[in-house]
Amino acid sequence: xxxxxxxxxxxxxxxxxxxxxxxxxxxxxxxxxxxxxxxxxxxxxxxxxxxxxxxxxxxxxxxxxxxxxxxxxxxxxxxxxxxxxxxxxxxxxxxxxxxxxxxxxxxxxxxxxxxxxxxxxxxxxxxxxxxxxxxxxxxxxxxxxxxxxxxxxxxxxxxxxxxxxxxxxxxxxxxxxxxxxxxxxxxxxxxxxxxxxxxxxxxxxxxxxxxxxxxxxxxxxxxxxxxxxxxxxxxxxxxxxxxxx
Amino acid sequence: xxxxxxxxxxxxxxxxxxxxxxxxxxxxxxxxxxxxxxxxxxxxxxxxxxxxxxxxxxxxxxxxxxxxxxxxxxxxxxxxxxxxxxxxxxxxxxxxxxxxxxxxxxxxxxxxxxxxxxxxxxxxxxxxxxxxxxxxxxxxxxxxxxxxxxxxxxxxxxxxxxxxxxxxxxxxxxxxxxxxxxxxxxxxxxxxxxxxxxxxxxxxxxxxxxxxxxxxxxxxxxxxxxxxxxxxxxxxxxxxxxxxxxxxxxxxxxxxxxxxxxxxxxxxxxxxxxxxxxxxxxxxxxxxxxxxxxxxxxxxxxxxxxxxxxxxxxxxxxxxxxxx
Numbered sequence: 001x002x003x004x005x006x007x008x009x010x011x012x013x014x015x016x017x018x019x020x021x022x023x024x025x026x027x028x029x030x031x032x033x034x035x036x037x038x039x040x041x042x043x044x045x046x047x048x049x050x051x052x053x054x055x056x057x058x059x060x061x062x063x064x065x066x067x068x069x070x071x072x073x074x075x076x077x078x079x080x081x082x083x084x085x086x087x088x089x090x091x092x093x094x095x096x097x098x099x100x101x102x103x104x105x106x107x108x109x110x111x112x113x114x115x116x117x118x119x120x121x122x123x124x125x126x127x128x129x130x131x132x133x134x135x136x137x138x139x140x141x142x143x144x145x146x147x148x149x150x151x152x153x154x155x156x157x158x159x160x161x162x163x164x165x166x167x168x169x170x171x172x173x174x175x176x177x178x179x180x181x182x183x184x185x186x187x188x189x190x191x192x193x194x195x196x197x198x199x200x201x202x203x204x205x206x207x208x209x210x211x212x213x214x215x216x217x218x219x220x221x222x223x224x225x226x227x228x229x230x231x232x233x234x235x236x237x238x239x240x241x242x243x244x245x
Numbered sequence: 246x247x248x249x250x251x252x253x254x255x256x257x258x259x260x261x262x263x264x265x266x267x268x269x270x271x272x273x274x275x276x277x278x279x280x281x282x283x284x285x286x287x288x289x290x291x292x293x294x295x296x297x298x299x300x301x302x303x304x305x306x307x308x309x310x311x312x313x314x315x316x317x318x319x320x321x322x323x324x325x326x327x328x329x330x331x332x333x334x335x336x337x338x339x340x341x342x343x344x345x346x347x348x349x350x351x352x353x354x355x356x357x358x359x360x361x362x363x364x365x366x367x368x369x370x371x372x373x374x375x376x377x378x379x380x381x382x383x384x385x386x387x388x389x390x391x392x393x394x395x396x397x398x399x400x401x402x403x404x405x406x407x408x409x410x411x412x413x414x415x416x417x418x419x420x421x422x423x424x425x426x427x428x429x430x431x432x433x434x435x436x437x438x439x440x441x442x443x444x445x446x447x448x449x450x451x452x453x454x455x456x457x458x459x460x461x462x463x464x465x466x467x468x469x470x471x472x473x474x475x476x477x478x479x480x481x482x483x484x485x486x487x488x489x490x491x492x493x494x495x496x497x498x499x500x501x502x503x504x505x506x507x508x509x510x511x512x513x514x515x516x517x518x519x520x521x522x523x524x525x526x527x528x529x530x531x532x533x534x535x536x537x538x539x540x541x542x543x544x545x546x547x548x549x550x551x552x553x554x555x556x557x558x559x560x561x562x563x564x565x566x567x568x569x
Binding site for chain 2: 053073074078082091094096145
């Protein structure tokens with residue numbers, strides 16, 4: 001049932017605790033949202049799950065298909081099916097769009113690249129001869145990054161702020177891509193503080209100062225977020241009574 | 246070995262075929278060591294060559310108004326393990342003429358080879374000159390490539406040069422391009438080199454934007470591994486009204502390699518503008534982490550990032566030389 005289990009995860013930077021004894025179970029094949037105010041530890045959680053540099057020293061554990069990820073390098077996690085879509089995708093000057101998209105894919109065919117671009121609302125003829133560089137807008141790079149993720153056929157995708165820096169039209173194609181992934185049985189964890197992104201999820205977790213505040217269906221967590229977090233004057237200093245785990 | 250065989254071997258070393266590869270409308274110049282082993286000209290393109298004890302003296306002219314559709318193919322090379330090649334070249338692209346040059350410099354077996362060149366290039370008003378130079382070196386690094394080029398780009402003229410050395414060992418590279426840019430002229434110099442082991446690379450690219458509305462871009466992208474060393478000197482001086490320039494210097498440095506970039510940008514006219522960007526260091530962490538998260542290991546990811554840094558499609562490929 002669970003593809004990923006975060007167990008009593010604590011992670012600190014410079015003596016400041018960013019994740020604080022956090023435990024969350026992510027069900028397989030669902031779209032999850034991790035929501036919370038800025039600085040709540042959402043992106044840190046995604047980085048720790050991916051095993052990015054600087055996020056590998058923690059207490060507790062992260063289990064993927066019941067296997068501990070502790071000490072496992074990023075590329076090994078990726079080869080097991082975990083990947084990350086960045087809030088702001090990297091630029092790769094000179095690297096062609098097809099080479100980038102197929103970097104982690106067994107299939108390197110241009111026809112496959114064209115199909116993926118088309119599925120994400122990008123005209124292949126306009127992109128297959130371009131580089132993943134500054135000439136692409138933020139929305140284009142987000143969609144090309146998602147194409148590269150689709151190409152690697154992952155089992156678990158961490159999406160950090162999928163709506164960051166993109167227009168409404170591009171966001172709809174991102175959501176379309178997410179639904180395609182879900183249809184394929186892929187688990188998606190979206191990191192967000194956006195209600196429109198939250199609405200795409202099946203299930204949500206609200207964290208504040210690295211602690212779990214609320215979880216459940218999207219409506220319930222969204223209401224909690226709007227009612228309590230929007231007006232909260234102690235952001236990232238949650239009241240003890242509100243902490244779930 | 247016959248002259249024909251030498252030409253065939255030179256071309257084979259760069260992946261080309263002397264018998265079938267070229268269209269009849271393609272001009273060709275092949276020089277092995279200090280001997281001209283192949284020369285085919287087309288209407289409007291003139292070349293005088295002289296072989297001396299010191300090397301080759303060549304004078305190349307493209308007549309005014311002549312616009313060559315196909316690039317001129319040049320092949321310089323030294324096939325034995327040791328040898329010397331020195332070329333003095335005087336190139337003039339006359340008014341409103343246009344030509345592109347696809348040059349292969351091949352030293353596939355070099356253990357102790359020295360290739361030097363002194364060139365002057367004049368691009369007359371309204372003319373266009375574009376030169377793409379791909380080096381094919383062997384695995385030993387026993388080659389020294391030392392070209393010196395003085396370029397004058399007249400009014401409304403364009404000068405483009407690309408130097409590419411990606412496969413094989415660079416050996417010792419020490420080149421200098423200096424360009425004077427007159428009114429409304431355009432100059433672009435690009436260098437892409439992959440250095441490894443104890444390769445030594447010195448690059449000098451200089452442009453003086455003397456004329457009004459002159460433009461220049463000096464671009465160097467270099468990847469270094471092992472103990473390779475590089476020094477990049479990019480000098481851009483703007484004195485012309487509204488002249489514009491850009492220096493782009495990117496080096497990836499791995500292992501015990503070292504790079505030193507010395508950009509000099511100087512503006513002596515308040516209406517002129519020069520920009521500069523430089524980045525030297527290991528591979529970009531975000532790029533690396535992105536590719537790791539796609540399942541590439543660190544070496545694979547680094548290779549792909551370097552491939553991107555060093556890749557830029559040449560305007561002409563060998564296919565552009567073949568018959569239709």
